[in-house]
Amino acid sequence: KILGGALVTGRISSMFKARELRLQRDMREHSKYSTIPKKKILIAGSSGLIGTQLVAFLDTGGHDVWRLVRRPVKEGSKELTWKPDEGILNSSDIEGFDVVIHLGGAGIGDKRWSKKRKALIVDSRRESTTLLSDTMSKLENKPEVFIVASAIGYYGNRGDEELTEDSPPGEGFLTDTVIDWESYANSAREAGIRVVNTRNGIVLSATGGALGRMLLPWKMGGGGPLAGGKQWMSWISLDDEIYAIHHLMMNNKCEGAYNLTAPNPCMQKVFSKTLGKVLRRPAIAPIPGISMKILFGELAQSLLIEGQRVLPNKLEESGYEFVHKDIESALRDSLGKWR
Structure with a gap:
């Protein structure tokens, strides 16, 4: 007792x-932005890891936050409905918003990549982003900014090469998906709306995402480096992910693609060793790459075995200051494991 x-x-x-x-x-x-008027904000994809936290954060700041949802709206709630797979979005519903943020799309790392799954990953992004972009471009009162989630998969597998927003794209399914994904907002851009593409790294949170899924085996002593551990992990804490989106939203000079990754990416073996230290668990159960390929197929190759060493140059140049610059402080805060 x-x-x-x-x-x-x-x-x-x-x-x-x-x-x-x-x-x-x-x-x-x-x-930091107390002198700037509060915004009326519409968020699509608000029920996911990032969206849930972003809505809560923006609410605490006094912004007028609305959710764009696929299900029937709840009476009295700040919700609007749409059906992107059917091309249904009432333009009058989104008239008058200052900011539109789109975080939706079928999860890239949620399921094994069958042909059907890959088609869903692509189609869900094309249908939803194009519908929002085209609808906003025709409004009389257009939003100031359209923020669209993207991914560092744009860069492909590049070994030790340091990658910035000026680096060319890589090759493969993820690269092709991201290139097209970012282009789907072109009609909004051409209509004079400021468009920001957030190339997200691995978002660290104990409540979901990659870190959330690996906690149970690690706590049971089954953690260790993946596929040799020499691949780079470009990560970002959930706090920094949310604050960076807010920063890009509130700064009208920020436009185009931004890498949302911490300034100090680490190799996977360093991540594993640090996670073991924070959890006070051994990191001695390596998982061979061949095992991951058998379990997850092409997904394992692109998301677990390959890596990117991505740097947030444009974000830092715009004045953003990171809360978590090193992997240990990010993991300790995410997991509530302070010394």
Whole structure:
């Protein structure tokens, strides 16, 4: 009972510390733009890892935040409905928004890549982004900015090469998908709307994404480097992901593609060693690349075995200051494992 009580007390203490840290950081981020009028914001893809946190953050800053959802809207809620796969979006619904943020699309790392799954990954992005872009371009009162999620898969597998927004694209399914994905916003861009493409790295959060999925085996002592661990991981904490989107939204000089990755990417073996240190678990159970290929096929090759060493040059040049620059501080904050 004493041990159990201590564990519960420790978890409650960590929970309150995490909330306090988050609130302090949120308020500090909002204070940077206290002289700029609040925005009316529409978010598509608001139920995912990034969207859920982004809605909460923008709400605390006093913005008027609405969700664009596929299901029937809840009475009295700030929700609008659309059906991108059927090309249905009422243009009058999105008239008057200052900002439109699109985070949607079928999950790239959620399921093995069959031909059907790859088609869904492509089609879900084409249909939704094109519909939003084309509809906004015809509005009388157009949004100031259209922020569209993208991915560092644009760069392909490049070994130790340092990659910035000026680097050329790579090759392969993900590269082709991202190139097309970013082009789907062209009609909004041509209509004079400021368009920002956020090339997201691996977003770290204990509640989902890559880190969330690997926690259970790691806590059971089954963690270790993947496929030799020499591939680069370009990561970003969830806090920095949210604050970077806010920064790009509020700065009217920010336009085009931005790498949303921390300034210090690390090799996968360094990530594994650091995660083991933070969790106080061994990192001695390596997983061979061949095993991952058998389990996940082409997905494993592109997302787990290959890597990119991506740097956020444009984001830092625009004045953004990272909360988490190194992998250990990011993991400790994400997991509530402070010293």
